[in-house]
Amino acid sequence: MLQVTLKDGSVRSVEPGATLASLAASISRGLAKAAVAAKVDGETRDLTYALQSDAEVEILTADGEEGLKVLRHSASHLLAQAVQNLFPGTRLGIGPAIANGFYYDFDSEHVFTPEDLRRLEAEMTHLAKENFPYERREVERGEALAFFNGRGENYKVELIEDLPDGVPISMYTQGNFTDLCAGPHVPSTGKIKAFKLLNLAGAYWRGSEKNKMLQRIYGTAFEKQADLDDYLFKLEEAKRRDHRKLGQELDLFSLHDEGPGFPFFHPKGMIVRNILEDFWRLEHQRRGYQEIKTPIILNRGLWEQSGHWDHYKENMYFTKIDDEDYAVKPMNCPGGMIVYKSKLRSYRDLPLRLGELGLVHRHELSGALHGLLRVRNFTQDDAHIYMLPSQIKDEIIGVIDLVDYFYRIFGFEYHVELSTRPEDSMGSDEAWEMATGALEEALQAKGMDYKVNPGDGAFYGPKIDFHLRDCLDRTWQCGTIQLDFQMPEKFDLTYVGEDGQKHRPVMIHRVVYGSIERFIALLLEQYAGAFPTWLAPVQVRVLPISERHEKYAQSVVARLREQDIRSEADDRREKINYKIREAQREKIPFTLVVGDREAESAAVAVRRYGQDNAGSKMGLEEFVSLIQEEIRSKKSVVPQLHGD
Numbered sequence: 001m002l003q004v005t006l007k008d009g010s011v012r013s014v015e016p017g018a019t020l021a022s023l024a025a026s027i028s029r030g031l032a033k034a035a036v037a038a039k040v041d042g043e044t045r046d047l048t049y050a051l052q053s054d055a056e057v058e059i060l061t062a063d064g065e066e067g068l069k070v071l072r073h074s075a076s077h078l079l080a081q082a083v084q085n086l087f088p089g090t091r092l093g094i095g096p097a098i099a100n101g102f103y104y105d106f107d108s109e110h111v112f113t114p115e116d117l118r119r120l121e122a123e124m125t126h127l128a129k130e131n132f133p134y135e136r137r138e139v140e141r142g143e144a145l146a147f148f149n150g151r152g153e154n155y156k157v158e159l160i161e162d163l164p165d166g167v168p169i170s171m172y173t174q175g176n177f178t179d180l181c182a183g184p185h186v187p188s189t190g191k192i193k194a195f196k197l198l199n200l201a202g203a204y205w206r207g208s209e210k211n212k213m214l215q216r217i218y219g220t221a222f223e224k225q226a227d228l229d230d231y232l233f234k235l236e237e238a239k240r241r242d243h244r245k246l247g248q249e250l251d252l253f254s255l256h257d258e259g260p261g262f263p264f265f266h267p268k269g270m271i272v273r274n275i276l277e278d279f280w281r282l283e284h285q286r287r288g289y290q291e292i293k294t295p296i297i298l299n300r301g302l303w304e305q306s307g308h309w310d311h312y313k314e315n316m317y318f319t320k321i322d323d324e325d326y327a328v329k330p331m332n333c334p335g336g337m338i339v340y341k342s343k344l345r346s347y348r349d350l351p352l353r354l355g356e357l358g359l360v361h362r363h364e365l366s367g368a369l370h371g372l373l374r375v376r377n378f379t380q381d382d383a384h385i386y387m388l389p390s391q392i393k394d395e396i397i398g399v400i401d402l403v404d405y406f407y408r409i410f411g412f413e414y415h416v417e418l419s420t421r422p423e424d425s426m427g428s429d430e431a432w433e434m435a436t437g438a439l440e441e442a443l444q445a446k447g448m449d450y451k452v453n454p455g456d457g458a459f460y461g462p463k464i465d466f467h468l469r470d471c472l473d474r475t476w477q478c479g480t481i482q483l484d485f486q487m488p489e490k491f492d493l494t495y496v497g498e499d500g501q502k503h504r505p506v507m508i509h510r511v512v513y514g515s516i517e518r519f520i521a522l523l524l525e526q527y528a529g530a531f532p533t534w535l536a537p538v539q540v541r542v543l544p545i546s547e548r549h550e551k552y553a554q555s556v557v558a559r560l561r562e563q564d565i566r567s568e569a570d571d572r573r574e575k576i577n578y579k580i581r582e583a584q585r586e587k588i589p590f591t592l593v594v595g596d597r598e599a600e601s602a603a604v605a606v607r608r609y610g611q612d613n614a615g616s617k618m619g620l621e622e623f624v625s626l627i628q629e630e631i632r633s634k635k636s637v638v639p640q641l642h643g644d
Helices: 020-027 029-034 065-086 114-130 141-150 154-163 227-241 243-249 267-286 300-306 333-340 389-409 431-445 514-524 547-562 576-585 596-601 620-634
Strands: 002-006 013-014 035-040 043-045 055-061 101-107 135-137 170-174 177-180 194-204 213-222 289-290 297-299 317-321 325-326 350-362 379-389 414-417 450-453 465-471 476-483 506-511 538-542 567-569 590-594 601-608 616-619
Touching: 002 620, 013 267, 020 029, 020 035, 020 170, 020 213, 020 333, 029 055, 035 065, 043 325, 043 616, 055 065, 065 101, 065 170, 065 194, 065 213, 114 170, 114 194, 135 141, 141 154, 141 170, 141 177, 154 177, 154 267, 170 616, 194 227, 213 227, 243 506, 243 514, 267 289, 267 350, 267 389, 267 514, 289 300, 300 325, 300 333, 333 350, 333 379, 379 389, 379 514, 389 431, 389 465, 389 476, 389 506, 414 431, 431 465, 476 514, 538 547, 547 620, 576 590, 590 620, 596 601, 596 616, 601 620, 616 620
Parallel strands: 002 055, 289 350, 414 450, 538 567, 538 590
Antiparallel strands: 002 013, 035 043, 035 055, 101 213, 135 170, 170 177, 194 213, 297 325, 317 325, 350 379, 379 506, 414 465, 465 476, 476 506, 590 601, 601 616
């Protein structure tokens, strides 16, 4: 008998050759019905996989992340089957599961249209009801090449030819359709019930512009129809909240052909930006940071010394000055090293926390540019902390606390990932192990749940990444903490220790916003453009009912401005209801309507954005106190998903 250890630690005895499906059935009938695949000693397998030795096994269902990935991969095969049924002669590219869905690339004489997506969905529904099993078969290289060559599937042939010797080659068949695939898949097409084809795009074969452009069909799939409906609703909500659309409507920023990827900030956008930067400065000063500013252009020798010339050159911009090579900085770190080395440092100076709101430039492909989320120049809220080895844990915890404070202020939830050593890295195994261990120790000391992200660290050190979750359940990587033993060595950074000798400091790179531009985009979409009062470019608009009330309206504005409340009067010769609607459209937090009664009693009729009311009357000074408290507390309210 084989001993199978389940995820909960319990052990079951099974006969050699028992399948994962039979194991699931022995646990419970409900689990057997819900199962889509299983992990055996960490490797995901089909439920038809037969156990031949003792193993650790986790049964996967589609209500979990890994099980849902299997379901979506199977849905991509269902799509490919539907395409070849409806459009014979179409050749297949690849069809992986991706975040929130799947895609499949096709080479077809037919140009797919939105109407075709509806036809394909209907065919997929038919094929799903046929409940074809996904049947795996491992074959020799020659047999696989002969099979796909015989069908004219040149892209599959190329993939097979590029496989290293000794790698198992497997094919999956469902009904009349066979594909090259490592798997795993759900037991049958009948498991795929809630799916939707979303959109069309072009994609170069294997991501190279030298190759043919294929047609990519994107889709998504969920275990339940209710989950799919919720996702589709949030997709529509995301369109309504698109920061590019809101940025234009609210006159915050613009993007132009004269500078692709280089955003232009307008006066109102600069107000939001400056508030974020002022908040950053204040909170960092409170925590012992000192602000610096380093040049945008620096000599090639510096970038060679830092390692960027060898590891990051393709993302950099270059220029020549006096016949010497210079680079526009893609990162602030090397400039910070020069500041550290500008004077002799003592152990008494450490930890030294140097912060910079530094403008950096990185070359992004034009197809990757996306509003403020992916640009070619942006401001990083960098800080570099130089410290003694004994201070590492406390400094990392201090940064974690700072990041947590910022994200809670803005109403974001987040999760944490620990990214470890990548293949293209520098430094010794010992230094990497020490750095990774220090980050893990700090996370554990804080009692934080975290996911290990193997191989995704920076080339100079491991990192902790903070992934924000917005109100639409999307995640965005913003804050990061990178522990670095490499840069201090490369730049020969030293401090004089208690023993009077020179020693090497340890260094942390960290950001909170990540990028000011990107963070503004996230805030716009999180708040649907309705910034909380403390962030709003215009906090109050005063609306005189008629011309004779304009003088009082201006006096109200003057009183608010005395208290540094951003306010303005709308004295256009328009009806009051029109002006109220305009203020709502511009998402101004407070609208004050003033007429005879308000002018006579030094009062205002207060309307709050998003609330359907006729305006509650209160004394002007009472309103000043109310809004001052709201600004001071930095109260944030995320608008409901069903509209403004």
